[in-house]
Amino acid sequence: MIELVPYYPLAPALFVLAATYFALAMARHLRIFALARPSRPFDRPVERAASLLVYVFGQARMFRDRRAGLMHLAIFYGFLAITVGTASVFSFGLVEAIVTIPLDGALWRLVVLGQNLVSVAVLVAIAYAYGRRLVTHPTRLTFSRDALIILGLIAGVVATGLLSEAFRIAGEGDPYRGWAVVSGPLGGWLAGAAGAEALRAGFLASWWAHAVIVCTFLVYLPGSKHLHIATSFFNVTLRKLGPRGRLPMLELETAERFGVRTLTDLGWKDLLDGFTCTECGRCQAECPAWATGKPLNPKSFIMGIREMAVEAEAGLPLIPDGEAGRAVGLAAGLRPELLERPIVGAAIPYEAVWDCTTCGACVEACPVLIEHVDKIVDLRRQMVLEESRFPAELTAAFRNLESLGNPWGIPRAQRFDWTRDLPFAVPLAADVAAEGQFGELDVLYWVGCAGAFDERNRRVTRAVVACLDAAGVRFAVLGAEETCTGDPARRLGNEYVFQLLAQENIARLDRYGPPTILTACPHCFNTLANEYGQLGGHYRVVHHSQYLARLVREGRLRPAGGDGRRVAFHDPCYLSRYNGIESAPRAVVSAVPGVELVEMERHGRRTFCCGAGGGRMWMEEPAGQRVNEERTRQALASGADVVATACPFCLVMLRDGLAGAADGTDGMQALDLAEVLAGSLEGPGGVPSA
Numbered sequence: 193m194i195e196l197v198p199y200y201p202l203a204p205a206l207f208v209l210a211a212t213y214f215a216l217a218m219a220r221h222l223r224i225f226a227l228a229r230p231s232r233p234f235d236r237p238v239e240r241a242a243s244l245l246v247y248v249f250g251q252a253r254m255f256r257d258r259r260a261g262l263m264h265l266a267i268f269y270g271f272l273a274i275t276v277g278t279a280s281v282f283s284f285g286l287v288e289a290i291v292t293i294p295l296d297g298a299l300w301r302l303v304v305l306g307q308n309l310v311s312v313a314v315l316v317a318i319a320y321a322y323g324r325r326l327v328t329h330p331t332r333l334t335f336s337r338d339a340l341i342i343l344g345l346i347a348g349v350v351a352t353g354l355l356s357e358a359f360r361i362a363g364e365g366d367p368y369r370g371w372a373v374v375s376g377p378l379g380g381w382l383a384g385a386a387g388a389e390a391l392r393a394g395f396l397a398s399w400w401a402h403a404v405i406v407c408t409f410l411v412y413l414p415g416s417k418h419l420h421i422a423t424s425f426f427n428v429t430l431r432k433l434g435p436r437g438r439l440p441m442l443e444l445e446t447a448e449r450f451g452v453r454t455l456t457d458l459g460w461k462d463l464l465d466g467f468t469c470t471e472c473g474r475c476q477a478e479c480p481a482w483a484t485g486k487p488l489n490p491k492s493f494i495m496g497i498r499e500m501a502v503e504a505e506a507g508l509p510l511i512p513d514g515e516a517g518r519a520v521g522l523a524a525g526l527r528p529e530l531l532e533r534p535i536v537g538a539a540i541p542y543e544a545v546w547d548c549t550t551c552g553a554c555v556e557a558c559p560v561l562i563e564h565v566d567k568i569v570d571l572r573r574q575m576v577l578e579e580s581r582f583p584a585e586l587t588a589a590f591r592n593l594e595s596l597g598n599p600w601g602i603p604r605a606q607r608f609d610w611t612r613d614l615p616f617a618v619p620l621a622a623d624v625a626a627e628g629q630f631g632e633l634d635v636l637y638w639v640g641c642a643g644a645f646d647e648r649n650r651r652v653t654r655a656v657v658a659c660l661d662a663a664g665v666r667f668a669v670l671g672a673e674e675t676c677t678g679d680p681a682r683r684l685g686n687e688y689v690f691q692l693l694a695q696e697n698i699a700r701l702d703r704y705g706p707p708t709i710l711t712a713c714p715h716c717f718n719t720l721a722n723e724y725g726q727l728g729g730h731y732r733v734v735h736h737s738q739y740l741a742r743l744v745r746e747g748r749l750r751p752a753g754g755d756g757r758r759v760a761f762h763d764p765c766y767l768s769r770y771n772g773i774e775s776a777p778r779a780v781v782s783a784v785p786g787v788e789l790v791e792m793e794r795h796g797r798r799t800f801c802c803g804a805g806g807g808r809m810w811m812e813e814p815a816g817q818r819v820n821e822e823r824t825r826q827a828l829a830s831g832a833d834v835v836a837t838a839c840p841f842c843l844v845m846l847r848d849g850l851a852g853a854a855d856g857t858d859g860m861q862a863l864d865l866a867e868v869l870a871g872s873l874e875g876p877g878g879v880p881s882a
């Protein structure tokens with residue numbers, strides 16, 4: 193046996209130095225955080241711990257791209273396992289001693305086996321990662337020297353760790369050698385191939401290489417774009433909880449600033465998002481704006497925030513203290529524009545801010561739970577409320593919303609016109625209440641602006657009430673008392689108009705005290721159910737897909753006359769992605785005898801936006817291909833006869849997409865699911881054909 197004692201105090205000392213540098217460099221990053229606005233509190237610890245388990249240790253979002261997910265899983269767990277071995281090295285074997293004691297070494301056997309297996313998996317995964325970045329070039333990944341360096345350092349740590357173990361086993365032997373399934377056989381081969389001096393030299397070289405690479409990694413990481421290795425644990429734990437579709441409240445009375453203009457207007461969680469971006473490009477790959485050639489790229493936006501922050505913090509004093517720290521920084525020669533530079537124009541182009549449909553595909557795709565949409569809306573808020581800077585066509589929409597309670601500017605008196613020609617009476621809430629029978633209603637039907645005014649969607653509204661009537665549901669509508677929920681105003685950044693409309697609606701709803709609000713519009717659903725609570729309005733809200741599915745399930749609606757059509761269901765973003773309602777609309781469509789439900793490639797939570805969300809319904813779309821054309825192309829590719837949906841805006845967008853389809857539509861129709869169902873009912877009466 194050859195004595196191979198390498199535990200010179202120099203190595204741990206080097207490690208302590210590197211770790212100290214790492215801690216100080218990370219602390220430097222905190223300076224910019226100290227200048228940020230407060231973000232959400234550290235509440236709901238159980239849910240936060242569960243998020244950590246699911247999204248970090250479970251890598252839940254990684255496996256949507258299975259190969260990349262496996263690659264990342266190997267690197268992530270390999271990194272954790274190797275840390276144990278490295279800690280043992282730098283602690284003079286202390287960690288090994290501690291782990292060896294319990295269960296008579298059984299635990300250490302598992303550690304040795306795990307490390308060996310995981311080391312191989314990491315090396316394979318890194319080879320695959322290099323292949324992707326240097327050879328196959330998936331479009332969502334941009335070339336990054338930084339990523340190659342980080343991958344190289346991880347591979348170096350793993351390879352030198354294995355090699356030094358093999359030399360040690362070759363020289364000294366090891367009671368756990370049988371569990372070292374890679375370094376053990378390698379050590380056996382080295383023992384036969386090299387003499388004592390060569391083994392000693394090989395061991396020292398690989399052991400020191402391991403130590404130096406680990407220290408280099410610690411020194412390199414804080415300045416790297418791959419800081420997510422350290423920050424993603426925090427970012428996931430401190431994620432936005434509560435309904436995804438609830439935008440942060442803006443206190444119009446007390447806010448010093450409306451929305452976000454500069455870095456210091458951001459919350460610290462927004463900055464943490466920036467420092468956590470892995471540059472994986474999953475958000476970019478899912479974004480309908482980017483896919484159709486718009487300037488908006490959610491990945492570049494988040495990376496831009498980080499770049500602005502890194503640039504700005506270079507001039508900040510070491511220990512910041514709010515305004516005082518900022519003053520010292522400025523006095524120390526920091527250029528004010530680094531902190532005062534507008535985000536729009538630096539991290540994201542002006543046009544891109546308005547390209548966003550707020551569809552949430554980016555947020556849904558992000559493996560480290562970065563929130564793009566809230567930030568984009570905050571940028572809109574600042575431009576709309578403080579600078580009156582927004583696309584010209586929105587002037588009329590804002591004015592109409594504020595003065596007439598709908599984006600089209602149609603008089604409120606016409607809100608009830610859709611009931612004309614129906615063979616049964618639609619009760620008004622005011623009349624029902626006057627008769628003292630409001631408490632006996634099953635639902636208050638919230639028709640929404642599109643359902644009340646848009647000619648195509650009036651047919652959907654009539655189909656909904658035909659179903660309600662056929663099932664004997666006791667319902668009423670608000671008629672001219674209803675006004676826009678404010679969803680488009682809010683998503684377009686006009687929080688003032690949103691709150692104005694919301695308060696009017698809440699006052700009216702609270703006066704009636706509705707049992708349940710039923711709506712066929714996912715945007716109304718989201719705002720009524722998830723956002724009105726911020727202003728004191730708490731209601732039970734159901735979407736018509738859920739309610740109709742229940743009526744069918746309970747046998748109160750009996751669809752009969754299906755005609756064997758293939759129906760593809762287009763999931764509205766605010767229904768499936770934001771509110772998790774996926775099975776109910778499919779249950780309604782599938783309930784019609786003879787209907788064959790088919791799925792588009794992008795469906796459920798991964799649905800592709802129709803292009804109308806985020807107020808884009810009222811905006812021009814000058815750049816690139818139209819989003820609704822792309823979604824229509826996807827619908828046509830499904831080979832269905834009907835593309836069904838459950839949102840008035842999606843319906844209009846799909847109808848227009850079909851009308852303009854250059855290569856023909858093979859007769860495909862766009863229908864709301866209420867129309868699919870109503871058309872199949874046995875004698876509901878008054879159901880208009882689509």
Ligand code: SF4
Pocket residue numbers: 475478479480481482488489490547548549550551552553554555564565801
């Ligand atoms: S919300 Fe939709 S449109 Fe907006 S950036 Fe994200 S993916 Fe793109």
Ligand code: SF4
Pocket residue numbers: 468469470471472473474475476490491494554557558559560561562
């Ligand atoms: S924001 Fe999220 S999804 Fe987009 S590149 Fe960064 S880590 Fe990936």
